[in-house]
Amino acid sequence: MNWKGGVIPMPYFKTTDNTNLYYEIHGEGIPVVFIHGFSESQDSFRIQKRALSKKFKVVTYDIRGHGLSDKVDYGLNMERFAQDLKELMEYLNIKDIVLVGWSMGAYVIFEYINQFGEENVSKICIIDKGPKILNDESWNLGLYHGQYTNEDAEKDLELIKDDFMEFGEKFIKRMTPYFDEKQLEIGLTRFAKNNPSILYEIWKDMIKRDYRFVLNRITVPTLIMFGGNSTFYSIETAEYLRDNIKNSELITFEDCTHLLVLENPVKFNRVLEEFISDYMKGR
Numbered sequence: 001m002n003w004k005g006g007v008i009p010m011p012y013f014k015t016t017d018n019t020n021l022y023y024e025i026h027g028e029g030i031p032v033v034f035i036h037g038f039s040e041s042q043d044s045f046r047i048q049k050r051a052l053s054k055k056f057k058v059v060t061y062d063i064r065g066h067g068l069s070d071k072v073d074y075g076l077n078m079e080r081f082a083q084d085l086k087e088l089m090e091y092l093n094i095k096d097i098v099l100v101g102w103s104m105g106a107y108v109i110f111e112y113i114n115q116f117g118e119e120n121v122s123k124i125c126i127i128d129k130g131p132k133i134l135n136d137e138s139w140n141l142g143l144y145h146g147q148y149t150n151e152d153a154e155k156d157l158e159l160i161k162d163d164f165m166e167f168g169e170k171f172i173k174r175m176t177p178y179f180d181e182k183q184l185e186i187g188l189t190r191f192a193k194n195n196p197s198i199l200y201e202i203w204k205d206m207i208k209r210d211y212r213f214v215l216n217r218i219t220v221p222t223l224i225m226f227g228g229n230s231t232f233y234s235i236e237t238a239e240y241l242r243d244n245i246k247n248s249e250l251i252t253f254e255d256c257t258h259l260l261v262l263e264n265p266v267k268f269n270r271v272l273e274e275f276i277s278d279y280m281k282g283r
Helices: 042-052 078-092 104-116 150-162 164-175 181-191 196-207 212-217 235-244 265-281
Strands: 012-014 020-026 031-035 057-061 097-102 121-127 222-227 248-253
Touching (some): 031 078, 042 057, 104 121, 104 212, 121 265, 150 196, 164 181
Antiparallel strands (some): 012 020
């Protein structure tokens, strides 16, 4: 596949199970693949596409069931998401990749490591996501600062089915409590573009995941970025990741929430660029 910078004029890729995934490529250089979160799209990284593509080959894509990718009713689990990522990287023939996963995107990376090891991966960046969502007697570093239990998850699954937009409003308000009415309306408009049955299946899959066992398999340099004011995960969760991933460093965005990528893009882009550039110097 040949191109000269910019966006490839063939934005769809078909997986081995016949699902069309939308993707974009901007720039040239070391490939940096951004993986978005639950209910979001590759547009979450619009600022990064513009800024970081001046130095790197920035790859963004919509996970199946999201954005402009096919809204299918199959393969809505981390195993298939990781397989999709692998197939996309092979299709684009990119190697020595920097994987950047925000929220659910970090789960896709964890599952990729679980299935394929560190094949074609040079570095990893995990953004505001712990290895296990549900809190129980053996784990209190999960979602909502240790307060989200299996009972809460079951209630949310019912809410997704019964009143999708009420779930969306609850989710957004918990994520960004500082949103005013206009910001909340914008967030709900974006959320409404999703299919309730798809998000139901994905949430059901995510809540059962426990990726603590994967962390010690990660040996490539890993950057962990967390919001200091995140209402999703505590700084102790970030420290757990740092302490259990051998070659890792933790950067905290003191005044940011789960949306640190958008709240402080200047710092985010600078920190990520320095992280990638350190690798380039050592090649």
